[in-house]
């Protein structure tokens with residue numbers, strides 16, 4: 523049941539996909555960096571429900587409760603949610619999964635209340651799903667067998683409607699031939715080696731253990747401190763503030779390239795590296811520090827330049843310029 527679902531940009535921070543859960547429409551954030559499908563539920567406090575569509579299990583004729591099952595997730599940005607679990611029929615684009623584990627939020631952190639999404643669809647590997655006592659599978663894991671090819675692709679152009687294609691590659695959405703990197707899924711992410719980068723045309727290498735993950739749930743590109751300091755050293759007037767790196771909006775930004783796997787580089791043009799006005803004539807960078815660790819996070823800004831292919835067959839991650 524190959525299909526394509528439209529991804530609508532929301533305040534430049536995320537892309538929302540209209541998803542039907544038990545016949546109820548919700549705008550969900552597709553996150554290739556996590557493995558829980560969770561929704562705002564009618565059991566949330568009135569304050570938490572403000573501004574959101576919520577899922578009401580009792581109104582779905584196909585909902586089945588998983589008695590005693592719970593979930594609780596903390597994201598790297600400090601946000602989190604938790605609640606109970608059931609199964610229902612979930613349809614995305616034209617792809618339907620019956621008996622999909624649907625995690626009902628009874629608690630969400632404040633950033634989700636002020637966010638545009640009514641929940642998340644986790645599209646990383648199911649080994650990091652948080653449901654207890656029995657871990658559950660992602661929508662994609664459940665849908666795979668019904669797809670022509672066990673893959674999905676993310677097309678997320680800047681400030682324009684994009685799409686998630688399930689089961690096939692839409693050649694009208696990219697140019698050239700996709701290049702692929704082998705993925706190691708042990709950590710649950712679409713993760714690959716990423717050990718060198720370029721600021722403009724200057725090549726830098728990192729320690730051999732550095733990896734990258736393809737993460738549609740993260741807005742920006744988050745890389746290690748070595749990379750961000752090397753990059754902003756080339757931007758006159760750049761400052762590392764408490765909120766992250768800023769620079770004069772008039773600055774000319776070099777491109778940033780990073781290796782995906784052991785062969786090809788992805789290049790983010792300078793234009794995409796100016797995320798938004800921070801204040802007055804000061805702008806905020808699309809490249810920010812990931813904090814500690816040796817894992818680069820390639821978020822939506824990467825997908826503003828590349829069609830991303832999440833192929834479970836090896837597994838491997840592919841990309842082609844859009």
Ligand SMILES: O=C(CN1CCCCC1)Nc1ccc2c(c1)OCO2
Pocket residue numbers: 553555556597598599600601642739740741744811812813819
């Ligand atoms: O937490 C996320 C993405 N997350 C996806 C689900 C919704 C809430 C935001 N990204 C992220 C990933 C690595 C980080 C980080 C943030 O801050 C420092 O390192």
